[in-house]
Amino acid sequence: MKKRLTSLKDLAEELGISISTVSRALKNNPMISPELTIKIQELAAIKNYIPNPLAMGLLKQQTKMIGVIVPDLVTHFYSSIISGMEEVAKEKGYYIIIASSNESLEKEKESVNNLLKSRVEGLIVCISQQTNSFEHFEILIKNEIPLVFFDRVVESLEVPSVTVDGAEAAKNVTRHFYENGCRRIAYISGPEHLNISKNRKEGYLKGLQECGLKLIPDLLVECNLNAEEATLATRKLLSLNQIPDAIFGINDTIAFAAMKEIKKHKLPIPDDIALVGFTDEFHSTVVEPALTSVTHPTLQMGREAARLFFECIEKGKSFAEKLILPTKLVVRESSVKRLQKKTMQNVQ
Amino acid sequence: MKKRLTSLKDLAEELGISISTVSRALKNNPMISPELTIKIQELAAIKNYIPNPLAMGLLKQQTKMIGVIVPDLVTHFYSSIISGMEEVAKEKGYYIIIASSNESLEKEKESVNNLLKSRVEGLIVCISQQTNSFEHFEILIKNEIPLVFFDRVVESLEVPSVTVDGAEAAKNVTRHFYENGCRRIAYISGPEHLNISKNRKEGYLKGLQECGLKLIPDLLVECNLNAEEATLATRKLLSLNQIPDAIFGINDTIAFAAMKEIKKHKLPIPDDIALVGFTDEFHSTVVEPALTSVTHPTLQMGREAARLFFECIEKGKSFAEKLILPTKLVVRESSVKRLQKKTMQNVQ
DNA sequence: CATATTCATGCAAAGGTTTGCGCAAAGCAT
DNA sequence: ATGCTTTGCGCAAACCTTTGCATGAATATG
Numbered sequence: 218m219k220k221r222l223t224s225l226k227d228l229a230e231e232l233g234i235s236i237s238t239v240s241r242a243l244k245n246n247p248m249i250s251p252e253l254t255i256k257i258q259e260l261a262a263i264k265n266y267i268p269n270p271l272a273m274g275l276l277k278q279q280t281k282m283i284g285v286i287v288p289d290l291v292t293h294f295y296s297s298i299i300s301g302m303e304e305v306a307k308e309k310g311y312y313i314i315i316a317s318s319n320e321s322l323e324k325e326k327e328s329v330n331n332l333l334k335s336r337v338e339g340l341i342v343c344i345s346q347q348t349n350s351f352e353h354f355e356i357l358i359k360n361e362i363p364l365v366f367f368d369r370v371v372e373s374l375e376v377p378s379v380t381v382d383g384a385e386a387a388k389n390v391t392r393h394f395y396e397n398g399c400r401r402i403a404y405i406s407g408p409e410h411l412n413i414s415k416n417r418k419e420g421y422l423k424g425l426q427e428c429g430l431k432l433i434p435d436l437l438v439e440c441n442l443n444a445e446e447a448t449l450a451t452r453k454l455l456s457l458n459q460i461p462d463a464i465f466g467i468n469d470t471i472a473f474a475a476m477k478e479i480k481k482h483k484l485p486i487p488d489d490i491a492l493v494g495f496t497d498e499f500h501s502t503v504v505e506p507a508l509t510s511v512t513h514p515t516l517q518m519g520r521e522a523a524r525l526f527f528e529c530i531e532k533g534k535s536f537a538e539k540l541i542l543p544t545k546l547v548v549r550e551s552s553v554k555r556l557q558k559k560t561m562q563n564v565q
Numbered sequence: 566m567k568k569r570l571t572s573l574k575d576l577a578e579e580l581g582i583s584i585s586t587v588s589r590a591l592k593n594n595p596m597i598s599p600e601l602t603i604k605i606q607e608l609a610a611i612k613n614y615i616p617n618p619l620a621m622g623l624l625k626q627q628t629k630m631i632g633v634i635v636p637d638l639v640t641h642f643y644s645s646i647i648s649g650m651e652e653v654a655k656e657k658g659y660y661i662i663i664a665s666s667n668e669s670l671e672k673e674k675e676s677v678n679n680l681l682k683s684r685v686e687g688l689i690v691c692i693s694q695q696t697n698s699f700e701h702f703e704i705l706i707k708n709e710i711p712l713v714f715f716d717r718v719v720e721s722l723e724v725p726s727v728t729v730d731g732a733e734a735a736k737n738v739t740r741h742f743y744e745n746g747c748r749r750i751a752y753i754s755g756p757e758h759l760n761i762s763k764n765r766k767e768g769y770l771k772g773l774q775e776c777g778l779k780l781i782p783d784l785l786v787e788c789n790l791n792a793e794e795a796t797l798a799t800r801k802l803l804s805l806n807q808i809p810d811a812i813f814g815i816n817d818t819i820a821f822a823a824m825k826e827i828k829k830h831k832l833p834i835p836d837d838i839a840l841v842g843f844t845d846e847f848h849s850t851v852v853e854p855a856l857t858s859v860t861h862p863t864l865q866m867g868r869e870a871a872r873l874f875f876e877c878i879e880k881g882k883s884f885a886e887k888l889i890l891p892t893k894l895v896v897r898e899s900s901v902k903r904l905q906k907k908t909m910q911n912v913q
Numbered sequence: 914c915a916t917a918t919t920c921a922t923g924c925a926a927a928g929g930t931t932t933g934c935g936c937a938a939a940g941c942a943t
Numbered sequence: 944a945t946g947c948t949t950t951g952c953g954c955a956a957a958c959c960t961t962t963g964c965a966t967g968a969a970t971a972t973g
Binding site: 250277 | 950951952953954955957958959
């Protein structure tokens with residue numbers, strides 16, 4: 218076990234020269250004579266020399282590691298974003314260490330600490346739905362440790378971030394419902410302190426207004442972002458005297474839970490109740506009816522977040538670009554009522 | 566930028582004592598007088614001292630990092646397994662670095678190299694579907710670098726692994742079909758060189774045999790494990806003169822692609838064609854009809870794989886426990902033909 | 914009072930790499 | 944022959960931690 222890998226020292230000793238010469242030769246430093254350089258490089262190849270990143274990290278004070286904190290790993294949304302990050306991190310020779318907060322503030326704090334302990338160079342974070350205090354991020358800022366938020370951001374902090382235009386998207390969804398004949402449009406929202414909740418709700422209200430609809434308070438429900446609460450929220454909507462003719466779910470967890478619950482009540486989708494969610498490509502197409510949804514450019518979000526991170530590392534200090542990506546409303550079956558079906562053209 | 570974190574040296578200088586004293590005091594070494602110990606610990610707390618893992622790694626020759634290679638990250642199956650690994654890695658103070666091979670042998674080799682370069686202490690791997698040469702793993706074994714396989718293993722190598730009993734599961738699925746009145750049971754398999762393909766096919770054949778059915782060669786199709794090929798394979802099955810009355814897909818990708826294609830042909834599931842896949846909990850329940858499936862104990866697989874890994878690190882050398890976990894056939898709607906429905910009891 | 918014993922602390926090496934600077938030898942010009 | 948530059952390489956510091964050994968002082972013992 219633990220067979221030490223070959224080091225510069227090993228090579229130097231074998232050739233009877235100094236370590237520095239070996240180091241330079243390996244980097245084709247012109248200071249070293251060509252013949253010796255070749256000899257050294259050949260031996261290095263044979264001995265399968267690999268520079269020790271620990272030693273380099275110690276010297277250069279960098280670990281080439283990025284800490285990423287997500288609410289969970291098993292959601293396609295996050296794993297897809299992480300894939301995007303990984304792509305650009307790889308190009309830069311960086312690695313990603315993932316920690317999941319499981320939507321818990323405690324675990325999130327713990328993760329920040331742990332990642333810091335293992336000396337990641339910075340953090341890319343999507344805050345948990347419980348996160349309503351931010352000291353653990355303020356410390357990072359004070360110490361000038363690079364930090365980037367994605368999707369769910371702490372708006373009060375001057376930190377680069379990549380999000381989607383939730384207000385615009387939600388407005389469009391509302392109008393889409395309206396154009397499909399819906400008049401009692403319900404919205405299942407998330408915790409008020411999350412930017413995504415706020416933005417999307419705002420868009421929903423704006424949409425109603427633009428369509429000349431009044432907000433019906435019963436149709437705006439708020440719940441935590443998990444399947445259980447979403448199921449309850451949906452059940453509540455379906456038990457109203459006048460049930461909604463459309464439901465808009467703030468994210469995929471909510472949307473699918475709502476779909477299950479509506480089906481359980483034997484209400485046909487979309488004819489009795491139209492349904493739209495914020496989801497990803499894959500899930501939306503696999504369910505029946507195929508779910509109309511606002512799709513996130515997840516890979517791109519991941520790539521951009523990583524890009525911002527590196528910009529942060531390079532520029533240092535007060536750099537706080539806030540990137541807002543557009544979403545796409547992909548109309549599928551779950552929102553197009555039979556009346557309209559003939560005349561609507563199904564995008565994608 | 567790059568504000569160096571406080572080191573032992575900083576603390577020592579501030580107190581005008583030696584580094585070693587500080588180091589010892591922080592570990593409550595009785596060698597140091599209680600008063601001084603307290604003074605040192607207090608300062609360390611104020612200065613927010615965190616030991617530098619790079620320095621320790623260099624000293625102890627360990628990085629506390631595990632490399633994990635998966636075919637892809639965005640499949641719930643893998644991300645869920647990784648969650649399990651993370652759980653036990655965390656307990657041991659280890660971190661996980663993920664690399665995805667994208668089902669490509671080239672990328673897999675590259676990942677092995679990259680992870681080795683960053684000095685992970687060992688690897689936990691699910692091989693790509695293309696992987697049919699194993700030098701990159703043999704090197705690891707020769708150098709006694711811990712290696713654990715999960716799900717898809719290289720059977721010719723003496724390496725600890727955790728898999729599921731695919732043969733048993735496939736046999737049960739076949740019998741389940743039979744008991745539901747199916748007689749033309751098709752199976753969409755994966756590349757022959759993968760252990761999972763081999764095992765499950767074997768189970769399928771055994772199941773046919775036990776039910777007194779003969780193998781109909783047309784009903785056994787093989788394809789690569791991606792949605793496109795699975796769609797084609799299904800299409801081929803549906804274009805036979807005598808189409809199957811049941812289809813069994815080797816994994817979730819295949820199963821969902823098959824479902825989409827069957828729906829496209831307007832063939833009712835399960836009445837015309839019963840369908841069963843190897844999938845995870847979540848997806849199976851969200852589709853309609855809910856998919857009967859062999860579910861993997863993904864979290865447990867992850868945990869066990871990590872456990873094996875640590876055992877590997879501790880015991881070193883010739884340790885090659887091969888763990889085989891049981892699966893569960895969860896009967897849902899997609900496989901229970903109307904005839905039988907009344908008498909069948911729906912598990913879960 | 915001198916030596917042995919204890920106690921508290923510091924020194925230094927090791928782990929691997931990079932790099933500014935120093936040093937020696939050779940080449941060239943004066 | 945002397946002085947200067949060039950060439951080619953080694954020394955040593957720095958990054959941070961742990962730990963065996965040495966050092967020094969103070970106390971206890973003979």
